[in-house]
Amino acid sequence: MSLVLEVARAAKEAAAALATLPTGVKNGALVGMAGALRRQEAMLLGVNAAEVARARAAGHPAAFLDRLALTPGRVRAMAEGLEAVAALPDPVGEVTGMWRRPSGLLVGRMRVPLGVIGVIYEARPNVTADVAGLCLKAGNAVVLRGGSEALETNGALVALLGEAAAAAGIPKGALGFVASPDRAAVAEMARLDRYIDCLIPRGGEDLIRAVRAQATIPVIAHEKGLCHTYVDAAADLAMAAEVAFNAKVERPGVCNAMETLLVHEAVAPAFLPPFAARLKAAGVQVRGCPRTAALVPGVVPASDVDWDTEYLDLILAVRVVASYEEAVAHIQRHGSGLAEAIVTADHATAMRFLREVDAGAVFVNASTRFTDGGEFGLGAEMGISTQKLHARGPVGLQELTCTKFIVLGDGQVRRSAT
């Protein structure tokens, strides 16, 4: 039996027991896991430092090494994340609604765990703790397959988290780890639909596409984050500048950063020249439509490709639009469905944008950078989904469950119409 199969079968077996575990046992395990992280910080940092050194020697770029590296602050953040999830209400067993039927039956929906969640990720070791915490709290077993460059760090993390979980009464196998650098393990995992109920790949566009192409298991993920901010004719221009600057500059390399700015023609002459100057001072290259170029001398002309490009960098596409409708049409055509924002002081326009724009998260007068499970109050997140079925937007505890109908009777039988 292959390693992946062995881990997945053990997870499936554990899932049945996990599904009905009392909330107190699960919370105790999460708190215990947090404590173990705090106590073993020095060991983790040691293992990680050696792994980072090997990755540096192998020529990995600085951004990669940064994602791979643990620091005392990052270990503390993992522990705090587990404690935050422990403090959230248990989603399992929640009855989201119940009603009486003319037959006398009480019919309701009850939240239950999905079963086994497979997670395929790259270098960040904090994913290991975040995912373990969310999955266990929602009553799911997990099969983790991290990047091969983080194998030692993830192995040490899973060993200590699993030991703490087991000591608190979590069944063996619940925290599965595929300790193999072999790329074939990912393909094998993506087809284990008998054992894994849902697959969540976290990483770059290429990883997500590869997993989707191979998977026979339902996948929850986003491939791309192409977010817009639309500065409406009725916008408070000072607010628009703050919100748009934050959306582009605060952390340009992440999926919820803005890639395209749309500005209503009525405010473009007042808004764009000073805003472009501020962007330039922050090192942002602007690629503008002809009307932008007319207002801001010296911008790079935008080509058609720019409207569909996720730069993940200090580059911003800017387009002047003639109307609200033109802005929304641009967003619907070019957006990736992750997050879209409007800045406007007009209530009716704000309500219309909320209703009409089709994306995982729709913002009024706030930065798209808030698109995050923690910022939304979900405790932590498993990633962000741009799909429509089952999970959309940040994936938290609720999205790691499904519902079943429960029906309470006192002997009812059915008499059909013909």
Added chain:
Amino acid sequence: MSLVLEVARAAKEAAAALATLPTGVKNGALVGMAGALRRQEAMLLGVNAAEVARARAAGHPAAFLDRLALTPGRVRAMAEGLEAVAALPDPVGEVTGMWRRPSGLLVGRMRVPLGVIGVIYEARPNVTADVAGLCLKAGNAVVLRGGSEALETNGALVALLGEAAAAAGIPKGALGFVASPDRAAVAEMARLDRYIDCLIPRGGEDLIRAVRAQATIPVIAHEKGLCHTYVDAAADLAMAAEVAFNAKVERPGVCNAMETLLVHEAVAPAFLPPFAARLKAAGVQVRGCPRTAALVPGVVPASDVDWDTEYLDLILAVRVVASYEEAVAHIQRHGSGLAEAIVTADHATAMRFLREVDAGAVFVNASTRFTDGGEFGLGAEMGISTQKLHARGPVGLQELTCTKFIVLGDGQVRRSAT
């Protein structure tokens, strides 16, 4: 451009307008469609009678002809179904929860339509009206592909329903119909992921499997309905007999009928002999385990295959179990996840069964035959899902929507921790 592609593209275009249509317009359309059905009953019955005659001449079996046939009662039931869906609350725009974050942001979830629903079905023409009503009410466009033997009846239905919908302000293309007997249309439709957001096949196991194997669109369906009723040691035996008899006999050919009866050994000697006699009198063949055979002389011995067989017929597999745990283990191993029932007078056992059994619908003291969108109060149903992601159990209006996050701010920007 192929017919399927043309229909799907028109549906996609209509979906954008449908998504924000006022509730009153949608309800007006459903009521108008019901009126058109009532007014054109004679025309529909005429078209259908000719089609049934051709199918009879082609040698189709009686059960098939029965599914294909319209009667005045069935036309009335379609009209009443549309009116019932019109009377349900509009799921679109419902905010299922909203909370304030420390950042001052209001974050909530809003229900929105899925987009375009593809439905592939067999002979029953009532599916055409049911599906059209549910999809339109939930703001979705639909692409219908019915069985080739019902092409004339479905074509007439779609023409009159579409005309009534258009008269009420529903955008053209919202009610798409693939008027082609060509089997290749199904395969083509299953791969139009650019235009269709979700595929719902309704029909036998073979149809569902074929669609799943070809689809690049997420599929919602059930392949099989293998339902159990467990008569607990603490059951009221008179109630158990009524519930189990109904689950097997009332309509044995449907997915929510019982296929296997499990009886606790403490009550088997009192329960099984008279119940088996009642089954025999109703023409039901019993296939029993050795302990059943010892209590009921003359039963057919059950083989291993029986525990995994969906008879859809007057045949029942019966097994005596030594404990509640043995019953649940049998259900988890052999059930198809559609519906499972316990009969017990013991409250703790009932609560445990609700918690522990993993299925789309879990019943206490009622017949599994109630597993139905109408009986559950969902108005009507698009089918029943045995999957876990997105929809589980009867698929109603809520399952034809997804949610998006909505975020209301007053200029918030994000400051990250590092």
